[in-house]
Amino acid sequence: MKFTVPNILTFIRVLLIPMFVAVVYFPDPWMTSEHSGLLAAIIFIIAAITDAFDGYLARKLNQTTAFGAFLDPVADKLMVMAALIVLVDLQRISSIIALIIIGREITISALREWMAQIGKSANVAVSTLGKVKTIAQMLAIPFLLYNQTFLGFIPCHIIGTLCIIIAAFLTLISMFYYLRVAIKVGF
Template identity: 60%
Template structure:
C-alpha cells in the first residue's frame, strides 16, 4: 500500500466518519444541539474538502495508484452513507430518499467492479452528471447537518432538503446513465 499525502487525506476522511456521527450522540449537557450542528457540519465540510483535495494532489503530483483509486470512492460512499443514516436518525432526511441514494452508490460500485473485470472500467468512469450529483449531495448533507439558520430568515433545513431532493433526482438519472453505458458494453461483448 503506497503511503503519500493523497492517501493520508483519504484515510483522514474515513477517520472523520465516526467523529461526525459521534458529535450528534454527545449529551446536550456536554455539547448543546446548536454546537453539535455547527461542529458536525464543520467536520463534514473538512471531510468533503479532503475528497476534492486528495484527488487534486494525486493528479498534480503524479501520485495516483490503484489503491488510491480503490480507497477514494469507498471513503466517499462510507461518508455519504453514514451522514445520510445519521440525518434519517435525526429526522432531518426522509429514509426512502436515503435508501435510494445509498442503493445507487452500492449498485454503481458493483457495476464498476464488474466492468473492471471485463476490461471496460473506462466506460463507466465518473461522468459530469455524477459530479453534479455528488455536489448536490455534499451541499445537502452539509446544510442538513448545520440545520440552524445561517442568516435569520434563511432556513438551511429547507435549502438542504431541496438540495437533497435534487441530489435524489440526479442520483436516479446518473444511475440510469451508467446502467445504459454498461448495457451497451454488455451487448458489444456478447
C-alpha cells in the same frame, strides 16, 4: 501501501466519519444540539474538502496509487452513507431518499466492478452528471446536519432539503445513464 499526500488525506477523511457522527449525538450537557449540529457540519465540510483535493493532488503530484484508487471511493461512500443514516435517524430526511442514494452507490459500485472485469471500465467512468449529483449531496448534508437558521436568515433545513431532493433525482438519472451505457457495451 505507499503513504502519499493524497492517501493521507483519504485516511483523514475516513477518520473524520466517526467524528462527525459522534458529535451529532453528544449529550446536551456537553453541547447543545445547535452547537453539535454546527460542529458536525464543519467536520463533514472538512472531510468533503479532503475529497476534493486528494484526487487533484494525486494527479498533480503524480502520486496516484492502486490503494488510493481503491480507498478514495470507499471513503466517499462511507462518508455519505454515514451522514444519510444519521439524517434519517434524526428525521431530517426521508428513508426513501437515503435508500435511493445508498442503493445507487451500491449498484454503480458493483456495475463498475463488473465492467472492470470485462475490460470496459472506461465506459462507466465518473460522468459530469455524477459529479453534479455529488456536489448536490455535499451541499445538502452540512445544511441538514446543522438544521438551524444560520446567521439569522439562512434556512439550512430548507436549503438542505432542496439540495438532497435534487441529489436524489440526479442519483436516479445518473444510475440509469450508467446502466444504459453498461448494457450497450456489456452484453
